[in-house]
Amino acid sequence: MRNLPALLAMGQNALRRGDERGSISWYRAALAQAAATGAPPQIQPLLQQAQASIAQSSQKFEDHLTSAIRDLPPLPRIAQATDLLLGKTSLYLQQPSMFYFPGLPQRAFYERSEFDWVAPIEAMTDTIVAELMAVRTQEAEFAPYVQTSMDRPAPNNPLRDDPSWGAFYFWQNGAPVADNSARCPAVTAALAHAPMPLITGRSPNALWSLLKPGTHIQPHHGLLKTRLICHLPLLVPDDCALRVGAETRAWRKGEMLLFDDSIEHEAWNRSSETRIILLFEVWRPEIGMEEREALASLFQAIDAFGPAQVDDGG
Template sequence: MTAPLETVPQLIARARQALQAGGNPQMAVDAINEALKQAPRDIGLILYLGDAHHAAGQKSDAGHAYGIGLKLAAQINPVSIPDGIRQALQRAEARRAEYSAAYESFLRARLPGSEKETRFDQALEILLGRRQIYVQQPTKFYFPGLPQIQFYDTALFDWASELEAKADQIREELISVMTETGTFSPYLSEEDTARPHVRSHTLQGSLDWAAYYIWKDGARVEDNARRCPVTAAAFENVPLDFLTGQAPSVLFSRLKPGAHIPPHHGLVNTRLIGHLPLLVPGPAWLRVGNQVHHWQEGQLVIFDDSIEHEAKNEADETRVVLLFDFWKPEITLKEREQIAALTAAISDYSGDAIARAD
């Protein structure tokens, strides 16, 4: 005859006895695991399992159990959580934080430091749960096989230093343009529906985010280019992504004080976006994926806009960058021709523009 199955209360009592001073924490772990076979989603039991693992010195297993308990508790109404469980949840959070800090300290003691953030630093932050993983998610056209890089090192582009060297002259042209009213137009027009994030966008039709185009949707804006000759000529060596009727766009992008561009994705992942900051009167930032960049006047920044990004001008004055889009260096000349032919065919067939500046 087989022994009768112990009930959950009996197993809990056995675990409690095993955890008493001088007891055996591993016996408690075994008893609670048996109880969980009968009540697998019991938050109290799961947290108690974490306590037993903690008593046994099994911090990794304890952290795992606490994590499951906290996740389940987050799915129910906090008002319905009994005080005893609430206290256990608080203990679980505190211990997980303690484990995480100890783990990080141990790892960092074994690792060489670095002055500048590296890819390894990002990997470590993700491992520690400090950062989320972001990938390319273009809303219109995805090209496979490209590296997932949020911000590119400007040293990789031989034309970057030449463009930066012209920042002062370009800024003078910008200031001249800004002395006149009506020169800028909303970056997101009322008619713009090609980009999903535009619909119901608080900045649609607003001059809080405004543009003065040198190139727009693949066409040179001649009057503006003549007015800003240094700016127009600065891109002779930049591999702009020429796509008939769609790209490139080169513009002064103006963001008024307090203006926030919400998180969104660009239309395609075959291009990069460049910002040459010209007027940065105070705190203003650009987040791409899990990295945040603070604009500095005259210092070029290059990023992949098919990865979720957002921006905000927290200064009391207007921020302006020279914004432009260009081919990713990983796209070959043949692939550029193929992409250009494809986008033209799509446009001719349906009138859909898949690669306008975003």
């Protein structure tokens, strides 16, 4: 066990010598020790001084670094790395809750321009919205997206069985929902452009996803790392957004968002109106046809052992 007063004294000595970075390392060690083992009352003022020194030094370092790189071109990866260095953002990595597939890049969002099948789907936005409005006029029910299953433990999700996060399925667990698809031929035609995984009993899932006013989908991770989730925004009021990892993007009607849902993500509707998107899944582009076929066989073997785990992500 480290001696707490000695750690603080080493930090003070380094500061007197002008070794500010050295002093901070000693002070951080002292604070970590105090957090782990506690500290007597007489030490508390010294710990507060250490915290103040760390905060002051961190601000000086940020000011120094910002000044040094001010004239560099705006490079997103440099900006993200700098924010990580300064502790202004956290590092978010892929953490699928069920299946990890190695060798894939750590990317939160993919860009629409990277996929030639996106534009044809986006071009159908207005037609899809017209179908949506017709279905809503007929008072079709949007079932809760997260539901309790009688043969599985209830998902640990505050929106379980709550229609505030609703779903109107066109594909569910690999099976087409014929009645809904027949009512919405534009949706069916649009989805035909997407490289959705076809895995019996599992994929694809494709639906209108509804988020009522004031609803917050809490931070969570999806089941798999082998897919991207796609959102085609249809009805999007202001003050609605999706955070994936350290990046937050707003939905804009007709502009698809594609993201890796194995990275921590959350979504919210802070407006007074309902948000609705077309949500579906596609294969990750880095996974070739041979591996896709092998993965489909693997997932079918997993599901043959027992029904798939409930997917409460999205």
